[in-house]
Amino acid sequence: MARQRKVDVVTVGAGWTAAILAWHLTKAGHSVVSLEQGPARFATPDFEHNHDSLRYSIRKAMMVDLTKETWSWRPNPRAPSLPIRQFGSFHPGNGIGGAGIHWAAQTWRFYPSDMRYRSHHVERYGADRIPEGSTIQDWPLTYEELEPYYTRMEYDIGISGQAGNINGELLPGGNPYEGARSAPYPLPPLVRSQGADMFAEATAGLGYNPFPQPAAILSQAYRGVSGKERSGCLLCGFCTRFGCEVDAKASAVTDHIPAALQTGMYEIRTESKVHRVNTGPDGLATGVTYTDTLTGEVHEQPADVVILSAFPLSNVKLMLLSRSSEHPNGVGNDREKVGKNYSYQLNLGPVTGIFEGRRFRSYTGNSCMQNVIHDFNADNFDHSDLDFIGGASITAGGGENAPVVSALSLPALDQAQFGSGGDSDGNGNSGTRKRPPVAGEVGSLAGQGSEWGQAWKENLRRNWDGILGIGIQGESLPYEDQFMDLDPTYKDAWGDPILRITFDFHENDRRLYRYMAQRCLEIMREMNPSRLVVTEELSPYNVHSYQSTHNTGGAIMGADPGDSVTNKYGQVWDTPNVFVTGATLYPQNPGMNPTGPLLALAYMTGDALTTRYFRNPRELLV
Amino acid sequence: MDEKERRQMVGAEKLDEKRLSRRRLLQSTGALIVTAGVTAGCEIDPFRSESEASRPLRPQPPPQFVPRRVRVVEGQYPSVPDTPTARPETGILRFFTLHEAQTVEAITARLLPGTPEDPGAREAGVVNYIDNMLAYANPFAEATYREAPFAETYVGERPPSAAEGDFSVVWIDHEEVERYGYQSTLGPRDVYRTGLRSVDRHANQAFGADFISLSEDQQDQVVTAMADGEATGFEHPGSEEFFHVLRRHTCEAMFSDPVYGGNRDMVGWRLIGYPGAQRAYTEAYVRGQTEEELPQSIADLNHFHPGEPANEHVILPVSGTRHAHGAED
Numbered sequence: 001m002a003r004q005r006k007v008d009v010v011t012v013g014a015g016w017t018a019a020i021l022a023w024h025l026t027k028a029g030h031s032v033v034s035l036e037q038g039p040a041r042f043a044t045p046d047f048e049h050n051h052d053s054l055r056y057s058i059r060k061a062m063m064v065d066l067t068k069e070t071w072s073w074r075p076n077p078r079a080p081s082l083p084i085r086q087f088g089s090f091h092p093g094n095g096i097g098g099a100g101i102h103w104a105a106q107t108w109r110f111y112p113s114d115m116r117y118r119s120h121h122v123e124r125y126g127a128d129r130i131p132e133g134s135t136i137q138d139w140p141l142t143y144e145e146l147e148p149y150y151t152r153m154e155y156d157i158g159i160s161g162q163a164g165n166i167n168g169e170l171l172p173g174g175n176p177y178e179g180a181r182s183a184p185y186p187l188p189p190l191v192r193s194q195g196a197d198m199f200a201e202a203t204a205g206l207g208y209n210p211f212p213q214p215a216a217i218l219s220q221a222y223r224g225v226s227g228k229e230r231s232g233c234l235l236c237g238f239c240t241r242f243g244c245e246v247d248a249k250a251s252a253v254t255d256h257i258p259a260a261l262q263t264g265m266y267e268i269r270t271e272s273k274v275h276r277v278n279t280g281p282d283g284l285a286t287g288v289t290y291t292d293t294l295t296g297e298v299h300e301q302p303a304d305v306v307i308l309s310a311f312p313l314s315n316v317k318l319m320l321l322s323r324s325s326e327h328p329n330g331v332g333n334d335r336e337k338v339g340k341n342y343s344y345q346l347n348l349g350p351v352t353g354i355f356e357g358r359r360f361r362s363y364t365g366n367s368c369m370q371n372v373i374h375d376f377n378a379d380n381f382d383h384s385d386l387d388f389i390g391g392a393s394i395t396a397g398g399g400e401n402a403p404v405v406s407a408l409s410l411p412a413l414d415q416a417q418f419g420s421g422g423d424s425d426g427n428g429n430s431g432t433r434k435r436p437p438v439a440g441e442v443g444s445l446a447g448q449g450s451e452w453g454q455a456w457k458e459n460l461r462r463n464w465d466g467i468l469g470i471g472i473q474g475e476s477l478p479y480e481d482q483f484m485d486l487d488p489t490y491k492d493a494w495g496d497p498i499l500r501i502t503f504d505f506h507e508n509d510r511r512l513y514r515y516m517a518q519r520c521l522e523i524m525r526e527m528n529p530s531r532l533v534v535t536e537e538l539s540p541y542n543v544h545s546y547q548s549t550h551n552t553g554g555a556i557m558g559a560d561p562g563d564s565v566t567n568k569y570g571q572v573w574d575t576p577n578v579f580v581t582g583a584t585l586y587p588q589n590p591g592m593n594p595t596g597p598l599l600a601l602a603y604m605t606g607d608a609l610t611t612r613y614f615r616n617p618r619e620l621l622v
Numbered sequence: 623m624d625e626k627e628r629r630q631m632v633g634a635e636k637l638d639e640k641r642l643s644r645r646r647l648l649q650s651t652g653a654l655i656v657t658a659g660v661t662a663g664c665e666i667d668p669f670r671s672e673s674e675a676s677r678p679l680r681p682q683p684p685p686q687f688v689p690r691r692v693r694v695v696e697g698q699y700p701s702v703p704d705t706p707t708a709r710p711e712t713g714i715l716r717f718f719t720l721h722e723a724q725t726v727e728a729i730t731a732r733l734l735p736g737t738p739e740d741p742g743a744r745e746a747g748v749v750n751y752i753d754n755m756l757a758y759a760n761p762f763a764e765a766t767y768r769e770a771p772f773a774e775t776y777v778g779e780r781p782p783s784a785a786e787g788d789f790s791v792v793w794i795d796h797e798e799v800e801r802y803g804y805q806s807t808l809g810p811r812d813v814y815r816t817g818l819r820s821v822d823r824h825a826n827q828a829f830g831a832d833f834i835s836l837s838e839d840q841q842d843q844v845v846t847a848m849a850d851g852e853a854t855g856f857e858h859p860g861s862e863e864f865f866h867v868l869r870r871h872t873c874e875a876m877f878s879d880p881v882y883g884g885n886r887d888m889v890g891w892r893l894i895g896y897p898g899a900q901r902a903y904t905e906a907y908v909r910g911q912t913e914e915e916l917p918q919s920i921a922d923l924n925h926f927h928p929g930e931p932a933n934e935h936v937i938l939p940v941s942g943t944r945h946a947h948g949a950e951d
Contacts, residue, residue, distance in 0.1 A: 039698050046698065051899035051920050052705045054878035059764040061702040066765040075801065080792050085767045086804045094699070191905045234902035361910055363896055364903040399908070403877035403896050408870060440773060441813075441863040443804025445870050450849055452733045452869060453842065457742060457893070464894040489792070490769055544803030 001289075002299045007031040009609075010288055010303035012274045012318060013310035015098025016595075017581035017602040019256035021307055023225070024606030026265035030614070033301060034309075035272040035290050038065075038095030042253050047243030053402035056241045060087045062102045064094045064311075068493040071313055073543045075504040077481055083490045083498065086443050088544040090551055091241070092311040096268060097252040099311060099549055100595065104240040104367040105216040105249050107159050108592040109150050109600070111378045112143035112179045117588055120379065121389055129389055131508045135341055135478045137587045140559040140568040141604075143179045149603040150596070151183050157250035157599075158222035158230070160368075161185040161214030175211045175372075177380045187219045191235060193369040194360050195468045196397025200371045202526035203394075208375040213395070215368030216250035216595075224250070226258035239366035239400045249366070272299075275494060276322050277306050277578060283326035284618055285578045291494060304617060305577050305609070308555075309602075312584040316484050316554035317499040319565075319580075327574065332555055332565045334574040339484040341556045342501065343589035346392060346474030346509055346538070347548035350517035352411055353529030358466040365399030376519055377591045378475070388511035392474035392591045394520060403464060410467070411533045412451035413459045439544045446544050468527070470520040473548070474512055475591045482506075484554050501551075504541050513538035550594050552586040569605045569621050576620050579605060701765035703758055706881040708921065712750050716757035717811065721834075722818050723749050728834045729821065730872045732845050741889035743872050751875030751884030752814070761809040773805040808858060810867075816857075817864040821848075823855030879920045888917040899923045 009025055011018035014036035022032040041047070055061045064070075066086065074081035093099035113120040116138045121130060130136060163184040164174025189212035192200075200210040217239075220232045231246040239249060247254040260266040274290040278300070287302035308315040319338045322331040332338050374380055377391040439446035451459060487500035517536050524532055558564025561573040570585055572578040581602050583594045608621050696704050715723055727749040736742020755763050774791040776782060781793035799805065808816070821844065825833040828847075829840050836844065847853035851862035859867065875884025877891065879899065885891065891898050897915035901923060906912045 041698065049705070049920070049923065051923060052879055054874060054882060055702060055705050058874060058878075059702045061699040063765070065699070065701050066767045067701045070767040073802065075798070079798070080794060082773055082792055082794070082802045082805055083767050083769065084803060086762075086764060088803045191908050193908060194910055235905070235908055236900060236902055238899075359895065359910065359914075361903075361908055361914075364908045369908070403891070403894055404874055407877050407894070408873045438860065438863055439800045439803050440775070440805040441808070441859050442866045442870075445866045446800060446803075448866070448870070450866070450869070452845065452849065454735055457734055457736075460894050464896070489771065489789075540801060542801040542803070544801070 002297060004033075004299055004301045006287070006302040006304075007033045008303065009033075009305045009307060010035065010301050011307040011309045012288065013037070013098060013314065014096040014252070014257070014268045014270075015093070015309060015311070015582075016100040016252040016256065017598060018307065018309035019097075019252035019260060020599065020602040021309065021579075021581065021606050021609065022266050023256045023260040023263075024603075024610050026260050026263035028610040030265065030610075032260070032266050033303070034096075034266075034268045035274050035288065035301065036096050036268055036270045037273045037293070038093070038270065040268065040270045041095050041097070041101070041243060043243065043245055043247045047245045050242050050245065051236065051238045053238070053404045056102075056238070057402050057405050060091060060241065062093055062095065062241065062243065063087055064092045070490075070492075070498055072487045072490055072498055072500045074500065074502055075541065077502055081487055081489070081500050081502075083487075084543050086544075087546075088444050089542070089547050090549040091546070092313060092549060092551075096257060096270065097243075100251050101243050101253065102241045103249075103251070103549075103595060104593070106368055106593040107154075107161075107214050107216040107596040109146075109179060109181070110143075110590050110592060110597045111177065111380075113379050114590045115139040115141065115143050115146075124379065125383060125389070129383075131389070131477060131479075131506065133480045133506075134508075135480060135587075137341075137556075137558060137563060139587065140557055140564070146597070146600050146604065147179070147182060149600040149607075151181065153596070153599045153603055155183070155186050156225045157216055157255050158187055158218050158224055159185050159214055159216055159250075160187040160190050160219040162189050162212050164211060173211060175374055176209050177374050177378070185214065187222060189213075190215055190217060190219045190233060190368050191365060192371065193362065193365060193397040193399055195362060196369055196371040198468065198527050199396035199470070199523070202523050203371075203373050203375075205526055206523065208373045210371045210373050213368040213370045213372050213398075214596075215366070217244075217366055217368050218248045218250075224255040226255045226262070228254075228258065230254055233366065235365040235369075235399075237364045237366075237400050237402075273494065274310075274318060275496060277308070277318060277331045277575075279322070279324045279326055279331060279575065281326070283575060285331065285575055305579065305613075307579045307581060308584070309581040312551050312554050312582060313484065313499050313501070315580055315582070315584045317486070317496075319555060320486050320499075321496055331575050331578055332572040332580070335561065337556070337563070337565050339554050341478035341553035341587050342482050342484050342503060343476045343478045343552045343586065344503060344541075345476045345548050345550045345589055345591070346472060346505075346513055346516075347550065348474075348513070348535075348538075349469045349471045350513070350535050351520040351524045352467060352469040352533045353524050353527060354411055354463055354531045354533075355466045355468060356462065356530040358468075360465055360468060362397075362399050362401040362465060362467070363403070367398035367400060370395045370398040376516060386511075386515065388508045388515065390475035390477065390508065390512055390591065392472040392512065392516045394470060394472055394516065394523070396468060396470045396523075398471075401465075401467075406467070407460055407464060408445075409449045410451070410456075410459055410464060411531070412449060413455055413463075439542070444544050444546070446542075468529070470524055472513075472516045472520065473591050473593070474509070474516060476589045477506070477508060478553060478588050479506060505538055510538045548593075550583070550589060552583040552589045552594055555580045555584045556587045557585040558587065567620065567622075569608045570601070571621055573620070577618050579609075581605065699765075701760065703763060705879075705920065709881050710750065710754050710883045712747060712883070716753050718749070718753050718756070718814075721832075722814070723753060724834045725818050725821060725832070726752055726814070726868075728841060729845065729868055730875075732838070732841050733869055733872045734876060741886075741893075743876065745886065746876055746884050746889045747886040748872050748875040748884050750886075751878070751882055752871050754883045755871070755874075756811050756814060761811050763810070766804070772807045773799060773802065775799050806858070813859050813864065813867055817859050817867070820853075820856040820859075820861065820864065824848075824853045824861070827854055881919060881921050888919065891917040 008030040014034035072081040162174040233248040285306040320330040486497040555565040730743035734743040775796035848861040848865040853861035898917040899920040
């Protein structure tokens with residue numbers, strides 16, 4: 001085993017939170033090494049010539065290499081687990097910048113009530129409204145505490161959007177429910193699609209409050225923290241699952257990695273797979289062990305501080321694997337809380353409208369050209385007489401529609417009927433096939449439409465660009481029977497167990513979905529489509545259809561070591577020179593994309609590390 | 623960041639080693655590819671007529687797919703094939719036998735029918751796409767986890783009692799297996815090889831002849847039986863599953879970039895009104911206020927240098943002005 005020169009800080013992964021922390025730390029004079037399992041990649045030359053939907057959207061070139069490592073899944077603790085053999089439900093990334101390279105760039109601040117989730121619901125509705133077995137809890141910090149970091153982050157990378165609330169003053173055209181912000185977005189909203197226009201008109205007509213999607217995509221040229229001028233979005237239509245060829249879509253490689261590299265104190269070692277966090281006799285971390293995957297050599301990287309800044313699933317796996325006599329259940333797991341509070345989302349499209357003869361040009365632009373309503377998100381609406389808690393974003397009008405994906409699932413001509421739920425099958429779904437094909441043999445093809453012949457051809461010709469769907473992004477609560485641990489059977493390419501996910505939708509999810517599907521249906525009817533398809537009931541969770549890469553939890557932050565793994569800085573209670581970043585820290589998953597808040601949290605941790613931690617190293621920050 | 627800095631960062635040796643090892647991998651795959659005779663393909667390729675006079679009157683592909691000033695990064699994600707820089711030569715079968723290729727062409731032509739004037743799967747070269755895809759040695763075109771044990775399904779309360787203590791398979795309720803996604807022991811080549819045999823078995827049982835010898839009406843009856851999961855003669859893949867595999871690959875071939883071997887002359891994109899690989903759209907275009915762009919292949923996409931220090935080469939935004947960095951550091 002080769003022993004590398006000791007550094008102040010080592011990060012696992014060179015994703016976005018690693019880059020933010022590396023930038024903070026190296027500016028303050030600390031040496032940082034990031035160990036990244038995937039390749040190096042930058043707009044030039046790596047993303048310059050990537051307008052290839054087959055390679056990136058269908059074959060998922062930029063994702064984790066499943067030939068080497070995957071995750072297993074089972075619906076409940078009594079069921080057997082099987083490995084996720086091909087990509088479906090979620091898409092963790094591979095290479096510097098992580099999933100934040102191929103992300104959709106929808107960038108939010110969570111609501112103040114999201115951060116006091118349990119208290120808020122108990123105060124307003126009573127403890128008996130919290131679903132049985134749910135382990136929701138409060139964040140250990142308030143919205144007001146995080147607000148300055150949100151603002152810095154938004155200006156450092158350039159967020160486009162329309163503010164709805166500046167210092168308590170409501171502004172027209174923004175989200176009226178958002179927490180008070182101290183500054184507007186640095187850039188105006190992106191171009192609005194034709195579909196977003198229709199959705200905005202329909203929802204405003206119903207008395208709701210549509211607003212443009214806040215986006216980490218530049219609506220105009222901008223200079224971020226790297227000092228480099230980045231171009232405004234060219235609306236090319238190759239965005240989610242692609243790297244941005246003009247750096248208009250913000251990521252670690254547009255700003256924080258170049259900024260950190262400029263200090264001369266930062267090094268990224270690519271193709272380096274970390275296997276263990278090493279600990280000493282005092283129980284504190286001494287560094288990490290990793291394999292150079294190009295040579296197969298095993299290295300030890302000593303460091304004063306270890307930051308676990310990989311995707312949540314990878315952070316949890318690494319903590320569980322890092323067993324020693326001081327931490328027999330793994331680093332951070334002395335109280336057996338690692339892996340708990342796994343949450344997902346209801347990221348689904350309940351209603352699709354077919355507008356005969358329309359050409360929406362929805363193949364242009366990006367997902368953030370959409371409009372959104374939050375009138376049914378979080379607790380923005382009264383739940384007193386409802387049978388669930390939580391809510392969902394409702395959206396329409398995103399672009400980047402690639403035919404190699406969407407032609408497969410185009411609603412069949414003879415299935416969708418205007419204005420009715422259609423013939424319901426057992427699942428309450430109209431316009432769907434009698435039963436899905438066996439996904440065990442066809443994987444992500446399951447349930448993706450079966451029209452063929454001249455009818456399919458005519459349908460494609462007439463309607464491929466005349467489709468407008470309404471989507472929801474619904475909250476997912478954590479439950480006791482929803483968690484991550486090590487799989488007892490399946491191994492990765494280095495002989496370690498893969499991570500096992502135990503997850504299924506619960507009754508609160510089904511009720512929430514049922515309610516949101518009806519709201520979507522009302523909005524769609526207001527838009528007057530030629531025909532529509534509605535899915536009124538939530539099917540059981542499956543791992544073969546893409547839903548979202550919003551897997552959260554597993555090493556959650558809290559105010560008390562008894563019900564969490566870290567404090568609000570991501571500092572691990574039982575190993576205080578180990579920090580965890582990202583959505584791994586979220587106790588539950590709100591109805592919004594998780595990236596904005598985790599970037600702000602990384603800023604806060606970066607601040608705490610550079611201004612306070614090294615004065616009293618190895619002590620818990622308060 | 624220039625190439626020098628980049629190489630410093632990741633270690634120049636590593637980069638070269640990586641390129642070398644990937645190149646070796648690519649070379650070794652060539653030897654494993656099952657090929658048919660060069661001449662065999664002529665019979666199934668409507669665009670590959672030897673004499674100019676017999677060329678069908680339909681839109682011709684551009685004279686060549688030579689990329690213009692294209693710089694594609696190779697081997698970055700080794701489990702997924704790189705974007706081809708040119709359309710593969712047609713008329714050469716790389717995986718299918720001639721009979722298999724003819725069968726695939728005939729079935730996909732029923733899934734998406736066409737004529738010379740209104741091209742469908744046959745005219746787009748869907749079979750070329752599938753043949754090329756299957757020729758990759760991985761054998762999957764996308765990263766796939768292949769470690770045992772694999773799943774086996776059961777009907778009823780619990781797995782067969784003989785299965786107790788047998789850890790070579792994982793037993794899953796047949797109602798539940800759908801939720802676990804792709805779990806087959808078969809790779810795409812096995813699926814096509816056995817699936818196509820099953821198609822002919824069914825065609826012979828139903829009509830007494832191989833699929834390619836049936837009338838279009840009879841072929842449609844076979845496809846209907848497959849789509850409904852009721853075709854006899856299938857085991858693994860099942861008839862409905864094989865229908866979905868064919869439908870998906872027809873879709874991929876019709877609507878992926880022509881450099882992959884299907885979508886000849888971008889007929890798939892023309893069918894639906896998709897401009898393909900464009901460098902940019904304007905706001906007016908997005909909002910439907912300007913003429914629709916003509917389709918373009920990635921091979922015709924011009925190269926440029928975004929993201930480098932601001933100078934005359936920086937592509938300015940479609941709208942808007944330069945904006946200063948707004949926050950104090």
